[in-house]
Amino acid sequence: MSETxxxxxxxxxxxxxxxxxxxxxxxxxxxxEVQTVLVKTEGDVVTGSLATLGGTGVFAAALRQHLLDAGCDLAxxxxxxLPTAQPEGLVLAAIPQREDVRDALCSRDALTLDQLPEGAKIGTGxxxxxxxxxxxxxxxxIVDIRGNVPTRLGRVKGVGDTLDDGSVGRATQGDLDAVILAAAGMRRLGLEKHITQYLDPGIMLPAPGQGALALETRTAGTGHEKLDAALEQFDDLHTRLQVQAERALLATLEAGCAAPIGALARVEGQELILDAVACNPDGSEVMRRSARTALGDVxxxxxxxxxxxxxxxxxxxxVVAGLA
Known part of the structure; x- marks a missing residue:
């Protein structure tokens, strides 16, 4: 019998x-062999905006506790x-190659951001x-929204009717002109046909780590020698360097996952380039900065x-981002 x-x-x-x-x-x-263990997190059961819940870290805590309690070998x-502070006893064993980093506009009538009418309602949490x-x-x-991807898409006029898997249900409201979602999630779910426009990072810098997955284990390893070796092989160095630069910026700014901070690192030749933005929550002030260094280690x-x-x-x- 195969090990699981x-x-x-x-x-x-x-x-x-x-x-x-x-x-x-x-x-x-x-x-x-692999066995999947489903874990319900606080973010899945508590209602309210993500900003008031303390950011998206609410999705990770229960899963991490389950891992620490040996309820699974890997999360x-x-x-x-993920919050930028790494909990004691856990390690990010692999960060595989990143998906599309951009934010995606999903709008009614296939309108781009520039084509949306004045006063258009756009949903985002x-x-x-x-x-x-x-x-x-x-x-x-801006309308504050929560829910899974199909539920959010269902808020867009005309789009909910085109979701053919029944996942939106009766909650479909069609009360918005557009929603903004991560392109990576849309692509992973096979819903990219609903993307009207991939937003250029010059307009909207993504969240630190956006488009990347984190495979977390206990510091001592998974208990499976072959799995530990596979995780090492699955790790993508360029992706790891990019997201570690972005997360170090976020940590130094002492800004949580829900702060109006965007960051995106990229490898160009033998350089690592990091772009960042800090915004006033009402959009009235924006600070964009960039820096680069020779491509090296973490x-x-x-x-x-x-x-x-x-x-x-x-x-x-x-002061700009309201963190002071």
Whole structure:
């Protein structure tokens, strides 16, 4: 009988889809069988906006506790959902190659951001997205929304009717002109046909870690030698360097997952380049900065993030973003 490893995940369609992708890849590399363990988190059961819940870290705590209690051998998270402080006893064992990092506009009548009428209602639960939208177009009305991807899409006039899997249900309201979602999640769910426009990072910088998955284990390992080796093989160095730079910036700014902060690192030749933005929540003020360093190890990537954040703080980023 084959050895089996247990992978923990939230129960949402997006979480189980991306966990399934990662678990299947690891099973193939390791030759082990996989068992999925569904864990209900605080973010899944508590209502209210993510900003008032303390940010998207509410999705990770129960899953991490389950891992620490040996209820699973491995947990899969959306990296942008993880607080920047790593809990004692746990390690990010693999960060696989990143999906599309951009935010996506899903609108009625296939209208782009520039084509939406004056005063258009756009749904998002992210202060980062809201602030950058308002900075680009101050006339827009931002509506705070929550729910899974199909539920959010169902809020867009005309789009809910085209979701053919019955996942939206009676809650479909069609009360919005558009919603903003992560392109990575849309693509992983096979819903990219509903994307009207991929938003250029020049308009909207993504959340630190957006589009990346984090595969977390106990510091001592998974208890499966073959799985530990597979995780090492599954890790993508360039993705790890990018997200560590972004998360170091976020940590230095002392901004949580729900703060109006965007960051995106990229590898160009032998350089790691980091772009960042801090916004006033109402979009009235935006600070954009960029820095670069020679491509190196994780420590140098994190130092790049810290240095850029320190420069931004000296220039008043905490006041701009309402963090002071």
């Amino acid at each position: 490893f247990r992978v923990g995940t939230r129960a949402s369609a997006l979480a189980t889809t991306q966990t399934g992708w990662a678990a299947d890849a690891l099973a193939q590399i390791s030759g082990l 899969v998270h959306s990296l942008k959902d 992210s202060p980062r997205r809201a602030a950058q939208l308002l900075a680009y177009r101050s006339d827009l009305q 420590a140098s990537a994190m130092e790049l993030g810290r240095e850029l954040a320190t420069q931004m703080l000296a220039d008043g980023a905490a």
